[in-house]
Amino acid sequence: MKKIQMVDLKGQYEGIKKEVNDSIAEILDSSAFINGPHVHAFQKELETYLGVKHVIPCANGTDALQICMMGLGLQPGDEVITADFTFAATVEVIALLNLTPVLVDVDPDTFNIDVAAIEQAITPKTRAIVPVHLFGQCADMDAIMGLAKKHNLYVIEDNAQAIGANYTSRDGSKQKAGTIGHVASTSFFPSKNLGCYGDGGAIFTNDDDLAHTIRGMVNHGMYKRYYHDVVGVNSRLDSIQAAVLRAKLPHLDIYNEKRRQAARKYSAAFVGQPNIMVPKTVNGCQGICDVCDCHVFHQYTLKISNGKRDALVQHLNDNNVPCGVYYPVPLHQQKAYKDDRYNGADFPVTNQLVGEVISLPMHTELDDEQISFITDLVIDFVNA
Numbered sequence: 194m195k196k197i198q199m200v201d202l203k204g205q206y207e208g209i210k211k212e213v214n215d216s217i218a219e220i221l222d223s224s225a226f227i228n229g230p231h232v233h234a235f236q237k238e239l240e241t242y243l244g245v246k247h248v249i250p251c252a253n254g255t256d257a258l259q260i261c262m263m264g265l266g267l268q269p270g271d272e273v274i275t276a277d278f279t280f281a282a283t284v285e286v287i288a289l290l291n292l293t294p295v296l297v298d299v300d301p302d303t304f305n306i307d308v309a310a311i312e313q314a315i316t317p318k319t320r321a322i323v324p325v326h327l328f329g330q331c332a333d334m335d336a337i338m339g340l341a342k343k344h345n346l347y348v349i350e351d352n353a354q355a356i357g358a359n360y361t362s363r364d365g366s367k368q369k370a371g372t373i374g375h376v377a378s379t380s381f382f383p384s385k386n387l388g389c390y391g392d393g394g395a396i397f398t399n400d401d402d403l404a405h406t407i408r409g410m411v412n413h414g415m416y417k418r419y420y421h422d423v424v425g426v427n428s429r430l431d432s433i434q435a436a437v438l439r440a441k442l443p444h445l446d447i448y449n450e451k452r453r454q455a456a457r458k459y460s461a462a463f464v465g466q467p468n469i470m471v472p473k474t475v476n477g478c479q480g481i482c483d484v485c486d487c488h489v490f491h492q493y494t495l496k497i498s499n500g501k502r503d504a505l506v507q508h509l510n511d512n513n514v515p516c517g518v519y520y521p522v523p524l525h526q527q528k529a530y531k532d533d534r535y536n537g538a539d540f541p542v543t544n545q546l547v548g549e550v551i552s553l554p555m556h557t558e559l560d561d562e563q564i565s566f567i568t569d570l571v572i573d574f575v576n577a
């Protein structure tokens with residue numbers, strides 16, 4: 194059996210080696226390292242893929258989030274609501290801009306932000322909601338957009354983990370993750386579903402004015418060279434990363450389908466296991482039906498309900514199966530973000546999830562032998 198990896202970037206590279214190498218060689222020859230033609234071409238190709246008016250490439254997904262908030266003109270003291278169960282980047286940029294983070298609990302089945310908890314957290318100071326499309330599927334965007342409209346709030350989608358996922362609204366219309374809110378951020382960190390070979394990120398929006406503001410902000414607040422109209426940042430996608438992304442974008446749907454296939458096989462093997470909860474999709478289809486395209490499985494995350502999660506992590510590692518605990522600490526308990534405003538009792542789901550979740554290897558190169566080996570190990574151990 195091939196060695197099992199959490200993410201197999203090398204295996205994926207083998208399949209696109211010529212495209213990537215040729216593209217990079219072209220950039221080395223042209224010396225257009227920053228904002229070269231590949232960056233512009235990638236921007237256009239991603240706009241077409243997503244069906245969104247504007248893609249603004251930038252240096253990484255964390256910058257993308259920060260620039261979204263700057264572009265919307267959020268001011269110190271404004272409250273921004275986001276999930277307690279996510280990667281820290283979301284709350285980090287809120288804090289960096291001296292905005293006030295307001296963390297709320299998540300849904301136990303989808304791991305995404307709990308809409309009822311958002312509604313309870315809204316105050317006259319609330320300006321924005323940041324749903325994180327965690328592990329590869331959208332938060333309940335119909336409900337979130339409804340709340341935003343009612344309370345006149347901005348919605349910033351953190352789409353770092355769900356690029357390519359579809360969201361089906363209650364009225365049956367379909368949109369790509371990251372094109373539903375007022376603005377969205379994504380990351381092209383190598384292990385993301387669309388990853389480059391270094392750092393990279395982008396912002397998406399359908400709002401022409403906001404896109405214009407943001408295009409200047411990512412480049413020192415310049416709209417005309419050496420004329421600085423607003424305080425900006427230096428956050429650009431370099432041409433070599435754009436070239437890698439151009440080679441990979443045409444494969445994104447296939448890559449995501451491969452992840453779904455692996456997820457279906459995992460979930461099928463765990464059917465009927467009382468202590469192993471498989472990830473659920475928003476449509477309630479369990480993510481294992483053949484037609485579901487709402488989940489792109491950035492992570493395949495189980496809940497182990499009989500207290501054996503930590504021992505299972507050890508057992509898998511002992512058997513050379515990598516795994517991850519995303520995330521081990523609720524944000525409201527992280528040293529950097531602790532605050533007397535938070536009451537632990539308001540986060541029952543997150544507090545429980547941090548002790549139960551385990552993410553199994555998930556990437557485009559997993560084969561049946563590896564998946565059976567992993568599922569057998571998990572089932573035997575959890576039931577023993």
Ligand SMILES: *Cc1c(COP(=O)(O)O)cnc(C)c1O
Pocket residue numbers: 253254255256279280282283325351353354379380381382392393394
């Ligand atoms: C990866 C990630 C980010 C940050 O992206 P970087 O490119 O690493 O800065 C932000 N939010 C979420 C949910 C992520 O998974």
